[in-house]
Amino acid sequence: ELIKWTMKKLTNGTVCSLQGEPVYPLLSKDGDIIIGGIFPFHRTWEITEASYMVKPSPLNCTSLDVRALQFSQSLIFAIEEINNSSSLLPGVSLGYKIYDTCTSAAKAVRMAMALVNGNENSTLNEQCTKSAQVQAIIGETSSSASTAIAKSVGPLSFPVISPYSTCECLSDKRKYPSFLRTVPSDYYQSRALAEMVKQFGWTWVGAIRRDDDYGNNGMAAFTKAAEQLGVCLEYSLPFIRTYSQEKVLRIIQQIKSSTSRVIVAFVTYWDLEILLNVFYEHNITGYQWVGTESWISDSTVARLDKHKILQGAIGLAIPDTTCKYSVHNELKHTTVCTGQEKLSEIENEFTDLSLLPIFCNVYKGVYAVAHTLHNLLGCTQTCPAKKQPDPLTVSVYINIDLQLNSFTALAQLFYFDKNGDPVAKYEIINWKTIEDQHEFVTVGLYDSSFPAQNQLIMKMGSIVWYGSHNLCLPVSVCSESCPPGTRKAVQKGKPICCFDCIPCAEGEISNMTDSIKCEQCYQDYWSNQHKTECVKKETEFLSFEETMGILLTAVSIIGAFMTIIIAIIFFRHKNTPIVKANNSELSFLLLFSLALCFLCSLTFIGRPSEWSCVLRHTAFGITFVLCISCVLGKTIVVLMAFRATLPGSNVMKWFGPPQQRLSVLAFTLIQVLICVLWLTTSPPFPFKNLKHYKEKIILECQLGSAVGFWAVLGYIGLLALLCFVLAFLARKLPDKFNEAKFITFSMLIFCAVWITFIPAYVSSPGKFTVAVEIFAILASSFGLLFCIFLPKCYIIIMKPEMNTKKQIMGKVK
Numbered sequence: 060e061l062i063k064w065t066m067k068k069l070t071n072g073t074v075c076s077l078q079g080e081p082v083y084p085l086l087s088k089d090g091d092i093i094i095g096g097i098f099p100f101h102r103t104w105e106i107t108e109a110s111y112m113v114k115p116s117p118l119n120c121t122s123l124d125v126r127a128l129q130f131s132q133s134l135i136f137a138i139e140e141i142n143n144s145s146s147l148l149p150g151v152s153l154g155y156k157i158y159d160t161c162t163s164a165a166k167a168v169r170m171a172m173a174l175v176n177g178n179e180n181s182t183l184n185e186q187c188t189k190s191a192q193v194q195a196i197i198g199e200t201s202s203s204a205s206t207a208i209a210k211s212v213g214p215l216s217f218p219v220i221s222p223y224s225t226c227e228c229l230s231d232k233r234k235y236p237s238f239l240r241t242v243p244s245d246y247y248q249s250r251a252l253a254e255m256v257k258q259f260g261w262t263w264v265g266a267i268r269r270d271d272d273y274g275n276n277g278m279a280a281f282t283k284a285a286e287q288l289g290v291c292l293e294y295s296l297p298f299i300r301t302y303s304q305e306k307v308l309r310i311i312q313q314i315k316s317s318t319s320r321v322i323v324a325f326v327t328y329w330d331l332e333i334l335l336n337v338f339y340e341h342n343i344t345g346y347q348w349v350g351t352e353s354w355i356s357d358s359t360v361a362r363l364d365k366h367k368i369l370q371g372a373i374g375l376a377i378p379d380t381t382c383k384y385s386v387h388n389e390l391k392h393t394t395v396c397t398g399q400e401k402l403s404e405i406e407n408e409f410t411d412l413s414l415l416p417i418f419c420n421v422y423k424g425v426y427a428v429a430h431t432l433h434n435l436l437g438c439t440q441t442c443p444a445k446k447q448p449d450p451l452t453v454s455v456y457i458n459i460d461l462q463l464n465s466f467t468a469l470a471q472l473f474y475f476d477k478n479g480d481p482v483a484k485y486e487i488i489n490w491k492t493i494e495d496q497h498e499f500v501t502v503g504l505y506d507s508s509f510p511a512q513n514q515l516i517m518k519m520g521s522i523v524w525y526g527s528h529n530l531c532l533p534v535s536v537c538s539e540s541c542p543p544g545t546r547k548a549v550q551k552g553k554p555i556c557c558f559d560c561i562p563c564a565e566g567e568i569s570n571m572t573d574s575i576k577c578e579q580c581y582q583d584y585w586s587n588q589h590k591t592e593c594v595k596k597e598t599e600f601l602s603f604e605e606t607m608g609i610l611l612t613a614v615s616i617i618g619a620f621m622t623i624i625i626a627i628i629f630f631r632h633k634n635t636p637i638v639k640a641n642n643s644e645l646s647f648l649l650l651f652s653l654a655l656c657f658l659c660s661l662t663f664i665g666r667p668s669e670w671s672c673v674l675r676h677t678a679f680g681i682t683f684v685l686c687i688s689c690v691l692g693k694t695i696v697v698l699m700a701f702r703a704t705l706p707g708s709n710v711m712k713w714f715g716p717p718q719q720r721l722s723v724l725a726f727t728l729i730q731v732l733i734c735v736l737w738l739t740t741s742p743p744f745p746f747k748n749l750k751h752y753k754e755k756i757i758l759e760c761q762l763g764s765a766v767g768f769w770a771v772l773g774y775i776g777l778l779a780l781l782c783f784v785l786a787f788l789a790r791k792l793p794d795k796f797n798e799a800k801f802i803t804f805s806m807l808i809f810c811a812v813w814i815t816f817i818p819a820y821v822s823s824p825g826k827f828t829v830a831v832e833i834f835a836i837l838a839s840s841f842g843l844l845f846c847i848f849l850p851k852c853y854i855i856i857m858k859p860e861m862n863t864k865k866q867i868m869g870k871v872k
Contacts, residue, residue, distance in 0.1 A: 082158065082169065082170065082173050084156040084157055084158050085100060085131075085157055085158065085159050086131055086135070086155070086156075086157040087154070087155060087156045087157065088135075088138075088154045088155050089154045090138075090142075090152040090153045090154025090155070091151045091152045091153070091154070091447075092148075092151060092152075092153055092154070092194055092432060092447065093153075093154045093155065093156055093192060093193045093194065094134070094138065094153060094154070094155050094156075094193060094194065094195055094196075094197060094425065094428055095155070095156050095157075095158070095171075095174035095192075095193040095195065095196040095197065095198075096130075096131060096134045096155055096156065096157035096158070096196070096197045096198055097157075097158050097160055097167055097170050097171060097174070097196060097197070097198030097199050097204075097208065098127040098130045098131055098157065098158075098159065098160065098198050098199065098200065099124060099127050099159070099160045099161065099162040099199070099200060099201065099204075100120070100123065100124060100127040100128065100131075100159035100160075100161070101120035101121060101122055101123055101124060101127075101159060101161045101162065102121070102122035102123075102124050102162055102329065103120075103121055103122050103161070103162060104118040104119055104120045104121060104161050104162075104163065105118075105119040105121060118161055118163060118166060120159065120161035127159070127200075129418055130198075130200065130222065130417075130418060130421050131157045132418075133418040133419070133421035133422050134155060134157065134197055134421050134422075134424075134425055135155065135157075136422065137421070137422045137425035137426060137429075138153045138154075138155055138425060141153055141425070141426070141429045147429055147430070147433055148429055148432060148433050148436075148438060148442060149438060149440060149441050149442060150438075150441035150442050151432075151436070151438070151442045153429070156174060156192070156193065158170035158173065158174065160198075160199060160204055162201065162204075163204075164201075164203050164204045164206075164207040165207075167198075167199050167201075167204040167207055167208055168207045168208060168211045171196060171208045171211055171212050171217075171219075172211065172212070174192055174193045174196055175192060175193070175212055175215060175217055176192065177192045193217075193450075194218075194428065194432065194447070194448060194450055194453050195217070195218045195219070195220060195428040195450070195453060195457075196208070196212070196217060196218070196219045196220070197220050197221075197222065197421060197424045197425060197428075198219075198221060198222075199221060199223075199224065200221070200222065200223035200224065200417075201223075201224060201271070201273065202224040202225060202226035202228075202229065202271065202272040202273035202276070203271045203272040203273065204224075205219070205221045205224035205226075205229060205238070205240075206224075206226065206228065206229065206235075206272055209229065209234075209235040209237070209238040210234070210235070212237070213234075213235055213236060213237050213238065215450070216236075216237055216450055216451035216454045216455075217237055217450045217454065218237050218238075218239065218428070218450065218453055218454040218457050219237060219238050219239070220239045220240060220241060220424040220427060220428065221238070221239075221240040221241075221242070221424075222240070222241050222242060222417060222418075222420035222421040222423075222424055223242055223417055223420065224240055224242070224273070225240075225242055225243065225244060225245040225248060225273065225277065225351075225352070225353075226244075226245055226272045226273050226276045226277065227244050227245045227246040227249070227276050227277070227280050228272060228276050229244070230244050230246065230478040230479065230480055231478075232477075232478060232479065235479075236454075236458075237454040237458075238479060239424075239427070239457065239458070239475055239479035239480075240420075240479065240480060240481070241420040241421075241423040241424045241427070241473075241481055242352075242377065242417070242420050242481070243377075243480060243481060243482070243483035243484070243485070243507075244478070244480045244483065245273070245276065245277040245280055245351075246280055247483030247485075247505075247507050248277070248351060248352060248375055248483070248485065249277055249278075249280035249281040249283075249284050250280070250284045251375055251483070251485055251505040251514075251515060252281055252284075252323065252349060252351070252374070252375060253281055253284035253285040253287075253288050253290060254284075254288065254505075254514075254515050255349070255373075255375075255487065255503075255505075255515060255517070256285065256288075256290055256321070256323070256349060257285075257288040257289065257290055258515065258517065259532060260532070260534070260536070261290065261321045261347075261533075261534075261535040261536070262289060262290050262291060262535075262536050262537065262556045263290075263291055263293055263318070263319045263321075263535050263536045263537040263556050263557075264285075264290065264291075264292060264293065264319050264321040264322070264323055264349075264535055265292065265293050265294045265295075265296075265314065265317050265319045265321065265322050265323070266278055266281070266282075266292050266294065266295040266296070266322065266323040266324075266325065267295075267296050267298050267310075267322060267323075267324050267325070267326060267334070268295060268296070268297055268298070268325040268326065269297075269298065269299055269325060269326045269327055269330055270297035270298060270299040270302075271299065273325070273327070273353075274297070274298075274325045274326060275297070277325045277351065278295055278323075278325045281323065281325065282295065289555070289556070290556070291537065291554040291555060291556035291557070292554075293317050293318065293319045293537070293554075294313055294314070294317060294319075296310045296313060296314070298310060298326065298330055298334065299330060300329055300330050300332070300333045307333075307337055311337060311338075311341050311343065314343060315341070315343065318537065319535050319537075320345065320346055320347060320533055320534070320535040321346065321347045321348075321349060321533065321535040322346050322347070322348050322349065323349045324348055324349065324350050324351070324354070325351055326351075326353065326354065327353045327354060328353065328354045328357045328359055328360045328363075331354055331360050331363065331369075332360075332363050335363055335364055335366070335368055335369070338368050339366045339368065343368075344368060345525065346368075346525065347371060347372075347373075347524060347525050347533045347535070348368075348369050348371075348372040348373075348374075348525075349372070349373055349374055350369075350372055350373070350374030350375075350488075351374060351375060352374075352375050352376050352377050352485065354374075355372065355373075355374030355375065355376050355488050355490075355499075356376035356377075356416075356486075356488050356499050358499075361490070361496075361497035361499075364497065367492065369490060369497070370490060370492055370497070370525055371489070371490055371491075371523055371524040371525035372489070372490040373487065373488065373489045373490070373502070373522065374487070374488055375485040375486070375487060375488070375505065376416070376485060376486045376487075376488045376499070377416035377417060377420070377484075377485065377486075378416060378484050378485065378486050379416055379486065379501075382419070419468075422468065423468045423473055426466060426468045426473075427457065427466070427473070427475075428453075428457070430466045431453060431456050431457040432448065432453070434456070435448055435452065435453065435456050436448065457475075458475070458479065482506075482507060482508050483505070483506070483507035484504075484505070484506050484507070484508075485504070485505040485506075486501045486503070486504060486505075487501065487502050487503030487504065487505065487517055488500070488501060488502070489501075489502045489521070489522050489523060490523075491523050492523075500521070502517060502518050502521045502522050503515070503516055503517035503518060504516050519532075536556070537553070537554070537556045537557040537558075538550075538556065538557050538558045538559070538560075539560075540572050540573050541558070541560035541569075541572065541573050541574065542560070542572060543569055543570050543571060543572060543574070543589070543590075543591045544562060544563055544568070544569060544589045544590035544591045545560040545561055545562050545563060545569060545574070545590075546560070546561050546563060546569055546574050546575060546576055546577045547559075547560065547561075547573060547574065547575050548560075548561045562590060563577035563586065563590040564577065565585075565586060565753060565754065566579060566580050566585055566586055566753055566754075567579055567580065567586055567590065568580060568586045568587075568590050568591055568592055568593055569590065569591070570591050570592055577590070580593035581593065582749060583595065583596055583747075583756065584596060585753070585754045585755070596754065596755050596756045597754070597755040597756070598755065598756045598757075598758050599752070599755050599756065599757050599758065599825050599826055600665070600666055600667060600757070600758040600759070600826055600829075601663065601664050601665070601826040601829045601830060601833075602664070602665065602666070603664055603665055607826075607830055608664050608665075611660065611664060611830065611833050611834075611837070612661060612664060614837055615657050615658065615660045615661055615833075615837060616657075618653075618657035618837060618840055618841060618844070619654045619657035619658050621844065622650055622653045622654040622657060622844060623654060625650060625844070625848050625852055626647060626650040626651070626654075628852055628855060628856070629643070629646060629647065629650070629848075629851075629855075630647075632855050635855065636863055637851055637854055637855060637861075638851070638855075644716060644719070644720075645689050645692050645693050645696070645719060645723070646693075646848075648685075648689050648723065649686060649689035649690060649693070649843075649847070650848070652682055652683075652685040652686040652689060653686055653840055653843060653844055655678070655682040655685070655686075656679075656682045656683060656686055656836060656839075656840040657836075657837065657840055659675070659678040659679050659682050659836065660679075660833045660836045660837055662674050662675035662678060662679075663675050663829050663832060663833050663836075664829075664833070666758060667745040667746075667758050667759060667760045668745055669744060669745060671745075671760070672742075672743040672744055672745055672760035672761075673738060673742055673743055675743075675760065676734075676737075676743055676760075676762075676768065676771065677734045677737075677738065679771075679836060680730055680733070680734055680771035680772075680774075680775065681727065681730050681731060681734060683775050683836075683839075684726060684727050684729075684730035684774065684775055684778060685723070685727045686840075686843065687726075687775060687778040687779050687782060687809075688722065688723040688726035688727055688778065689723055690782050690802060690805070690806070690843065690847070691722075691726070691778060691781060691782040691785070692719045692722055692723055693802065693847075694782055694785045694786045694802050695719075695722075695785065696719065698785060698788070726778060729774065730771065730774055730775075733767070733770050733771055733774060734767075734771065736767065737763070737764055737767025737768070737770070737771070738767075740763075740764055740767065741763035741764035741767065742763045742764075743760045743761060743762055743763045743768075744760070744761055744763060745758065745759075745760060745761070746758075746759055746760065746761035748825075751824055751825060752824070752825065757824075757825040757826070759825075759828070759829070772813075775813075776810075776813060779806055779809050779810055779813070780810065782802065782806050783803065783806035783807065783809075783810055786800075786802035786803040786806055787803050801846045801847050801850060802846070802847060804842075804846045805842050805843045805845075805846035805847050808838075808839065808842030808843075808846065809839045809842055809843065812835050812838045812839045812842065813835060813839060815835075816831060816832070816835040819831045820832060820835075
């Protein structure tokens with residue numbers, strides 16, 4: 060019922076009264092078009108307890124802030140300059156109404172509503188709604204206050220232009236469609252700070268943030284950007300000057316217990332006034348401070364830092380601006396300055412121009428409104444009679460017009476982007492102490508309009524860090540950098556900046572500092588000793604140049620040479636009984652095959668190739684079969700010779716020289732056929748063995764068909780076994796010189812060598828596999844050579860008297 064009654068009264072227009080005490084501007088001037096200003100002329104107010112029984116009294120503001128006065132003077136100066144201009148809004152006078160917010164967001168909203176609706180009580184029968192009092196509002200400087208104002212007057216489409224509210228949240232056009240600003244968003248400042256910290260190599264930092272929209276949103280943006288760049292925050296502590304002593308002590312204890320040596324301070328100069336005193340009381344020094352635009356170039360903060368806690372501080376500041384001004388003297392009304400004067404030499408708050416770039420932001424905001432009105436009203440030589448455009452039109456037009464068309468203010472080109480923000484440009488300021496005074500020195504630049512890789516430019520050699528004349532870059536890391544050859548492994552339960560350095564595994568490398576993983580080398584490469592680069596794998600094969608290859612080659616040649624010497628001896632004594640009695644034709648063929656056996660071992664030495672892989676196995680298989688066939692033929696001849704001595708036996712006619720040659724040829728052709736089938740179906744081929752050794756490549760001959768290889772060996776073994784059995788049966792035949800005994804010994808050695816060869820061959824790695832095979836060939840060849848021919852040579856050379864037919868037949872007693 061109350062709501063219905065209220066709506067009825069409002070509809071009838073019979074009652075319209077201002078709630079609360081009327082508020083009046085601190086500074087004002089009439090004009091055709093009024094521009095509003097909202098600034099915090101006072102830092103705080105007297106705190107009174109609310110009893111909720113009586114109406115609260117108005118805020119009693121205290122602690123005058125000269126900066127807000129300078130903000131307001133910048134607004135007045137810009138308006139007076141425009142009123143005196145013949146090119147901008149000709150024929151139109153601008154006025155202003157400037158209110159004090161007393162740093163209260165609630166009061167800031169009330170001042171904004173006063174600018175929108177006025178402060179007078181309406182008389183009876185007047186409408187409660189009327190035309191706007193101002194066309195735009197310049198202010199506030201606090202992000203929290205600007206957020207409150209933008210939310211309040213945004214639905215009324217009033218343009219609000221802030222010179223100092225940097226919170227990224229205010230760029231959201233859906234929430235704040237009529238809000239603009241002449242200071243860059245903290246989105247860019249946060250990214251610039253993160254990039255700067257990363258470039259200095261600080262991956263482990265602490266942070267203090269103002270506990271409001273400015274500090275919380277700014278630090279959130281910094282944290283996000285820092286994480287993307289691999290920078291971690293050890294702590295992020297909220298602070299505001301109204302915190303209790305207990306809260307402040309908790310903050311101090313956390314900072315003392317930290318290991319990071321860099322503090323990123325997203326605070327205002329009001330907060331630093333308290334923090335510097337607390338840090339000095341608790342003897343907290345030795346930290347490298349990184350600051351934001353709110354205090355890094357503030358001379359008031361420099362004066363407060365009496366104990367040099369902020370010495371060497373570095374941070375981002377709004378670029379400096381040059382101004383021309385006029386002053387009064389006693390003799391003349393106005394004197395134009397020469398431009399050589401330095402107001403910075405006059406030490407007082409009223410002449411402090413350290414924040415001149417911020418004051419110029421107020422100036423730019425007024426000019427943005429003026430250029431919009433000028434274009435909106437269609438001013439040429441004079442403006443039309445319509446002097447009060449609708450604020451909605453102004454708000455829409457200022458958003459569109461100043462995105463498409465820029466204007467020049469203070470010799471700088473200015474325009475808004477689609478979010479109502481200007482281009483982000485910052486100077487990088489470094490605090491240097493000269494004669495016990497802090498000086499702000501520009502050591503770099505950040506410009507968001509540049510390409511990404513060139514946005515941050517710094518002169519590293521010009522920076523002075525914490526400590527007197529300290530040119531050494533401070534170190535602030537949770538873990539020391541991992542050198543090449545290692546990778547980072549994050550410590551459990553800690554941020555990614557806290558890690559252990561794990562050496563890369565075999566075959567993996569990392570060739571840069573702080574690698575997050577080790578790269579696997581390509582197949583033919585392996586990691587070097589330090590795991591910093593991949594090097595070509597060492598290739599292993601039995602070479603003629605190495606000791607083992609040289610020894611085996613020498614033994615092979617010696618064996619072949621000895622075989623030739625024995626053949627010469629046999630040839631020179633071919634007519635002696637001992638040579639004739641042992642089938643000289645098969646003996647010479649056996650010696651020839653043994654020489655080939657010795658020489659075929661050389662094909663196993665050297666880098667494997669297609670021809671060597673094919674030749675080594677086939678030559679080995681055929682020559683050994685030829686050798687064993689000769690031995691087998693000699694064994695059969697011995698057996699047949701003694702059987703032929705029996706009465707009525709005519710067996711030798713079936714095993715004469717032609718049959719012996721034919722049997723050797725037949726046995727050898729079978730091996731040739733096996734080799735042909737092997738080479739036709741799946742021949743041996745050169746192969747890189749990468750599995751046996753990880754750090755080197757074994758060059759070997761792959762068998763191709765394992766069945767073919769074992770068929771060759773099996774056939775040799777079958778013939779050797781048959782020869783051994785026959786020789787064993789003939790070992791006791793009556794004869795003074797029974798060759799069957801020596802054949803038995805030779806076959807025994809041959810079989811023993813090759814039976815031992817099989818497990819050794821399978822288990823030997825790399826080039827030792829080839830060495831085992833060569834050793835088996837040489838051992839078995841020497842066994843045959845020594846057992847069969849050495850006794851005969853001994854008789855021929857050393858005991859020629861025994862080389863007679865009677866001695867051979869055993870008829871000499």
